Amino acid sequence: MIKLEHISKSFKTKNNSVCALDDISLEIHDGEIFGIIGKSGVGKSTLLKILSLSMMYDTGTYTLMDIDVKTLTHKDKVKLLQNTSFIYQNFSLLYNLNVLDNVSLPLKLRGVDKLTRHQKAREMLAFVGLDSKALDYPITLSGGEAQRISIARALITDPKLLFLDEPTSALDEETAYDILKLIRKLHETFKPTIVFVSHQIQSIKYLCDRVMMLGDNKIKHIGKIDKLSTLSTTYDAIWGDRL
Numbered sequence: 001m002i003k004l005e006h007i008s009k010s011f012k013t014k015n016n017s018v019c020a021l022d023d024i025s026l027e028i029h030d031g032e033i034f035g036i037i038g039k040s041g042v043g044k045s046t047l048l049k050i051l052s053l054s055m056m057y058d059t060g061t062y063t064l065m066d067i068d069v070k071t072l073t074h075k076d077k078v079k080l081l082q083n084t085s086f087i088y089q090n091f092s093l094l095y096n097l098n099v100l101d102n103v104s105l106p107l108k109l110r111g112v113d114k115l116t117r118h119q120k121a122r123e124m125l126a127f128v129g130l131d132s133k134a135l136d137y138p139i140t141l142s143g144g145e146a147q148r149i150s151i152a153r154a155l156i157t158d159p160k161l162l163f164l165d166e167p168t169s170a171l172d173e174e175t176a177y178d179i180l181k182l183i184r185k186l187h188e189t190f191k192p193t194i195v196f197v198s199h200q201i202q203s204i205k206y207l208c209d210r211v212m213m214l215g216d217n218k219i220k221h222i223g224k225i226d227k228l229s230t231l232s233t234t235y236d237a238i239w240g241d242r243l
């Protein structure tokens with residue numbers, strides 16, 4: 001699904017250059033849940049932007065769904081991204097649309113007729129357990145409900161690849177656990193490949209098959225999640241009781 005070979009990215013600032021990613025090589029396989037973890041500033045967001053084609057890297061090769069992304073035109077990228085969806089920390093709902101219209105928006109943008117897109121949106125709302133909220137507005141939702149709605153919206157296009165950017169970081173512990181369970185359920189049901197970025201090691205342990213830990217803008221560790229558990233002490237030292 002995803003293959004990065006020796007990817008590096010720097011940003012030019014007024015006086016110098018900041019290295020955000022240094023020599024990143026990894027493979028993410030079809031259907032796996034791959035975690036990316038690391039403290040603030042190590043390059044997680046930059047990597048996610050590169051993976052989701054919203055930022056170009058400086059050097060290296062990125063192959064997405066068997067295509068070298070350097071060869072893609074803007075139109076090709078838009079087409080490729082039709083197979084992907086995003087779930088963000090801040091839910092990114094449109095507050096002037098009701099829940100049904102929020103969830104069906106990606107299909108509206110693809111020209112799907114109203115009856116069909118509303119039918120599919122109701123199916124997705126039932127999947128996330130919120131069909132009763134279809135006609136409510138986002139302002140009336142709790143954080144957990146808002147995240148469920150954004151998950152329903154992400155699923156409506158049957159994505160093969162899902163990018164989750166700190167999806168539980170804005171939620172209390174119990175609600176975060178409910179959302180993680182829902183993500184597990186959606187993975188079991190629809191089997192997308194998932195790239196899950198988080199600073200919460202317990203969430204990563206709960207969900208991911210394999211994980212990469214970034215540090216100093218390089219790969220510090222990469223492997224099966226069992227192996228990472230031996231690193232908890234190191235991480236505890238960095239993050240203290242936030243883990």
Ligand SMILES: Nc1ncnc2c1ncn2[C@@H]1O[C@H](COP(=O)(O)OP(=O)(O)OP(=O)(O)O)[C@@H](O)[C@H]1O
Pocket residue numbers: 011012013018019020038039040041042043044045046047
């Ligand atoms: N547009 C930019 N211009 C200049 N420097 C940038 C830019 N974007 C990121 N950086 C720098 O690149 C490095 C990696 O940033 P990035 O946002 O990817 O880290 P992160 O791990 O996602 O951090 P956080 O968890 O705080 O979001 C940092 O040193 C950051 O200051």
